[in-house]
Structure formats: structure tokens, C-alpha cells
Amino acid sequence: MKRLSMAVAGAAFLTLGTVAVNPAQAALLDFSFTSQSGATGTFTLDTETPPSSEPALGLGPDNPGILYSNAVSNFSFSSPQLQVSGETADWEVIPSIFLGPPGSPVLAGVDYPTGCARGTNFTCVINIGVGYAGNLPKLSDDPNSYPSDLTGLGVMLIDPITRESVGIEEFTQFQVVRKQVVPESDSGLGVLAFGIAGAGLLLKRNLDRKKQVVI
Secondary structure (H helix, E strand, O other): OHHHHHHHHHHHHHHHHHHHOOOOOOOEEEEEEEEOOOOEEEEEEEOOOOOOOOOEOOOOOOOOEEEEEEEEEEEEEEOOOOEEEEEEEEEEEEEEEEOOOOOOOEEEEEEEOOOOOOOOOOOOOEEEEEEEOOOOOOOOOOHHHOOOOOOOOEEEEEOOOOOOEEEEEEEEEEEEEEOOOOOOOOHHHHHHHHHHHHHHHHHHHHHHHHHHOOO
16 A cells, blocks of 8 residues: 555656646736827737847937847737738837936837847837836836826837838827736646546556455
8 A cells, every 4th residue: 555655646746747847928918009090009018028139229329228029929000001910029118218207117119120120220110109117127017017198108100211200199098918818728637637546546456456366
């Protein structure tokens, strides 16, 4: 019986080890917004994205940004001027640009398309300006770290050739929520139970056979 207990415990340990190696889900945030003219957009921000070794152009050499390459996925945008669906984009934070007194949230947001705010050529066509009140360099996964009720935030369309802004349209609707992750199935627990029961029954059968041959 001692061997039986040890075998069952061993099977449980091995099965639990198999279940425990599943990778943790990244902290994803879902954004949605509407601008004053009715432009709409959605995107997902992966807050586990590390900062790039290369800074973003930001607002110029004196105000560079921290670049998070390809941190934005499923970027969709709809306006009379431009339609984008399910694309990838960069995320940028400019720590030197406070949206209020020192200590207020700083300027952050989406740079589309990917790579448009790197190097020496600014080729972005869409910038979604958002406030950021979290720590750096790791991005916060708290939706409250991304306020929108600040002056000057919103949608900015940019001519990639002249680099001139069409203007900033403030948000009329803005929301940030944690992405709802589909729970994993209970198959791991089922394997655990099956492994324990199977090991126990097999060893019990062997013990019963030994008892039958004893005179």
C-alpha cells in the first residue's frame, strides 16, 4: 500500500507539472473610441511589449518618445478620409510632454503604420493621442492608467509627405477595458484525475494478483 501511495503521488506530480507549464496570458487592453466627426476605431495594446532600443521621433529631437514596436494589434479605423482594418501599429510614450502640471499624465498613443515614427523620416498617417499615467518603461496593464478626459487628446491624421497635421479631433467616446480571455478548458484537470485513477487501479490489480498466489 505504501508503494501504491507513492506511485499515485508520483503520477499526480507529473501530471501537475504538465499542466503548470502552460504560459501565462499577456496583459492585453482593448481600446475603442469615436471622434467629433464620427470617426471610429478599436485596437488592442499588449502591455508586456518591451521598449525598443531605438527611440521614437516623438515631437522632435528635444522630445523623443519611448517606442513599443508592434505593441498594437487589431488596429481598425474608419473615417471619410481613411479606412484601416485589423492592422499592426506601434505604441509611443513621450515622457517629457505632460498633459497638465508636472506629475500629470504624459502624452502617449498609437503610431500607424508600424515603423512610421522611427529613424529620421516621419511617415505616420494616423496618430491616436492618449494620456498615460503609469510607470515606465514597462507599460501599465491598469485601464485607469490611460485617461482620455484631457485637453488635446484625440485623433490626428497626418500627411506623410508634407508632415502636416489635418488637425486633432477630440474624443466623444473613449473606453479602455481588459481583454476578455477565453478560459482554458478543464482538460488538464481531467488528465490529472485520469492519471491518478489509472495508476491506482493498475497497482491495485498487481497487489490483488500477489494475494491470490499466497497459500
